[in-house]
Amino acid sequence: MAYSFEQHKISGAIGADDQFWRALEDGTFQLSRCSSCRNWTWPAHFRCGKCGSWEFEWVTLEPKGNVFTYTRSRYAFDRVLERKDDVPYVTIVAEIPEAGNVRVMGVMKGDEAGLKIGARVKGSIEPPSPKTKNYPSIRWELDL
Amino acid sequence: MSKMRGAAAIVGIGQTPYYKRGTSPEPELKLAIRAITQAADDAGIDVRDIDGFVSYASERSDPAKLMPALGTRECSFASLVWFHGGGLPATLNIASQAIMTGQADIVAVYRSMAEGSNQRLRVIVAQDDTSSQYLVNGLDSPAQILALRAQRLMEYHGVPQSALYATVRASYYHASNNPNAYGRTVTMNDEVYEHARMISEPYRLFDCSRENDAAACILVVSAERAKDLKQKPAYILSAPMGTMEGGGALEENWRPYYATAGQTELAERLWRESGYGPKDVDVAQIYMNMNSMGIGAMVDHGFFAMEEAGAFCTFENLTAPSGKLPINTSGGDLGEGFIHGMGLIPEAVRQIRGASTNQVPGAKLSLVTGGPGDLMSSTALLGAAETL
Numbered sequence: 001m002a003y004s005f006e007q008h009k010i011s012g013a014i015g016a017d018d019q020f021w022r023a024l025e026d027g028t029f030q031l032s033r034c035s036s037c038r039n040w041t042w043p044a045h046f047r048c049g050k051c052g053s054w055e056f057e058w059v060t061l062e063p064k065g066n067v068f069t070y071t072r073s074r075y076a077f078d079r080v081l082e083r084k085d086d087v088p089y090v091t092i093v094a095e096i097p098e099a100g101n102v103r104v105m106g107v108m109k110g111d112e113a114g115l116k117i118g119a120r121v122k123g124s125i126e127p128p129s130p131k132t133k134n135y136p137s138i139r140w141e142l143d144l
Numbered sequence: 145m146s147k148m149r150g151a152a153a154i155v156g157i158g159q160t161p162y163y164k165r166g167t168s169p170e171p172e173l174k175l176a177i178r179a180i181t182q183a184a185d186d187a188g189i190d191v192r193d194i195d196g197f198v199s200y201a202s203e204r205s206d207p208a209k210l211m212p213a214l215g216t217r218e219c220s221f222a223s224l225v226w227f228h229g230g231g232l233p234a235t236l237n238i239a240s241q242a243i244m245t246g247q248a249d250i251v252a253v254y255r256s257m258a259e260g261s262n263q264r265l266r267v268i269v270a271q272d273d274t275s276s277q278y279l280v281n282g283l284d285s286p287a288q289i290l291a292l293r294a295q296r297l298m299e300y301h302g303v304p305q306s307a308l309y310a311t312v313r314a315s316y317y318h319a320s321n322n323p324n325a326y327g328r329t330v331t332m333n334d335e336v337y338e339h340a341r342m343i344s345e346p347y348r349l350f351d352c353s354r355e356n357d358a359a360a361c362i363l364v365v366s367a368e369r370a371k372d373l374k375q376k377p378a379y380i381l382s383a384p385m386g387t388m389e390g391g392g393a394l395e396e397n398w399r400p401y402y403a404t405a406g407q408t409e410l411a412e413r414l415w416r417e418s419g420y421g422p423k424d425v426d427v428a429q430i431y432m433n434m435n436s437m438g439i440g441a442m443v444d445h446g447f448f449a450m451e452e453a454g455a456f457c458t459f460e461n462l463t464a465p466s467g468k469l470p471i472n473t474s475g476g477d478l479g480e481g482f483i484h485g486m487g488l489i490p491e492a493v494r495q496i497r498g499a500s501t502n503q504v505p506g507a508k509l510s511l512v513t514g515g516p517g518d519l520m521s522s523t524a525l526l527g528a529a530e531t532l
Contacts, residue, residue: 005276010276012274013276071295074345105395135280
């Protein structure tokens with residue numbers, strides 16, 4: 001069966017992260033690592049800038065991290081109007097220690113008390129919905 | 145020192161009025177034509193003799209559309225600097241190179257913006273390059289993305305709110321003396337600032353630039369030609385562009401300069417190429433898409449360290465005529481108006497001419513920084529003849 005995100009493709013960026021979304025839609029959290037020098041490559045790309053390899057492996061990880069930074073959106077912005085009823089909502093940039101501290105974004109879930117830089121978070125995967133532009137998503141929740 | 149140092153100069157400036165976003169009585173292209181013809185008049189140059197055209201980011205008024213109305217005799221050079229507001233001072237780099245290599249004699253550097261009913265600035269500015277990683281997670285606007293950086297700058301690096309407020313107060317104070325500033329009548333005080341609505345935390349309304357409809361243009365010619373023209377030349381001493389390893393399109397994975405402007409290496413090149421340092425600068429136009437990013441730019445340029453931001457960024461230090469580093473003396477992106485930063489170069493030139501409405505007496509070295517935190521950025525130092 002075709003993946004939802006593939007039918008609602010957002011274009012314009014590097015565009016090497018299809019497997020990230022595919023894995024999320026299948027219910028797993030995967031990030032990309034160079035098959036040759038094992039450097040975590042995020043955002044995903046087409047060639048490893050460290051060693052020149054063109055091969056990457058997608059490693060399944062437990063979605064656990066630390067808050068690197070965040071913002072609470074207090075306005076419904078033009079291209080994310082699907083979330084206008086959720087305003088204010090928090091988006092977290094989480095560092096993933098198991099993947100060389102690469103940073104992965106996600107909308108916060110659950111209690112916001114205790115939200116601060118450095119706080120531990122755990123991720124949960126949500127299926128595609130109009131709010132996430134028919135992409136699957138990872139949401140970060142405080143893991144105090 | 146580089147070959148580019150002082151090879152070219154800015155000799156003309158033109159600016160249309162700033163209109164509230166979406167209300168310009170004239171379309172974008174017409175605004176561009178007005179700004180370019182004004183700049184030619186200001187320089188005492190026949191507009192038909194402009195043979196080079198340089199802009200940046202998502203500029204739509206391309207030279208092919210301008211030529212018939214300007215009566216251009218020959219277009220021999222046209223170029224666009226990549227990315228967004230980061231490209232602003234880099235236009236001076238491109239213009240200088242075109243002149244030095246004989247590709248053009250008179251280069252117009254310009255930017256025009258008037259929002260159509262369905263092409264809002266913040267959509268066009270993004271140029272369809274906001275990745276799914278942002279949009280899926282509710283992030284669209286530069287205000288939100290730069291809020292992530294601001295949160296880190298303030299919470300982790302300890303830059304206080306008072307530093308952000310000082311840039312706002314200084315900008316609106318300068319705007320109040322500038323009859324052309326869109327924000328000249330805005331009352332700014334502690335209460336207005338603190339009670340303004342939140343946009344994306346930690347940014348309040350007045351921490352953000354105001355998007356306007358307008359156009360601005362400056363003319364660049366060789367240093368030799370500049371001597372015989374009407375206006376006092378503002379020489380281009382250095383205008384480096386680029387980014388470091390660990391920058392670029394990395395979706396919040398920038399290392400190691402996440403919370404500032406990503407301009408540390410650019411600034412090092414600027415000082416090296418110009419032979420000057422931060423202590424020599426008389427006045428600075430600091431690009432403030434959002435003000436904390438401008439504070440990051442000042443850190444990157446070596447005006448103060450992160451931990452000194454609170455002590456340095458005070459209203460007194462940031463205002464003309466006698467502050468330690470008067471910034472955004474036309475009101476800047478926050479108070480004068482925002483057309484992707486293009487208002488900053490004309491003001492940097494006016495300071496060298498001695499013609500600003502918030503003049504720094506005897507200003508000889510005038511800095512313009514590019515869009516901070518952009519995927520790639522640039523910065524430029526302008527100087528009076530004595531600085532060559």
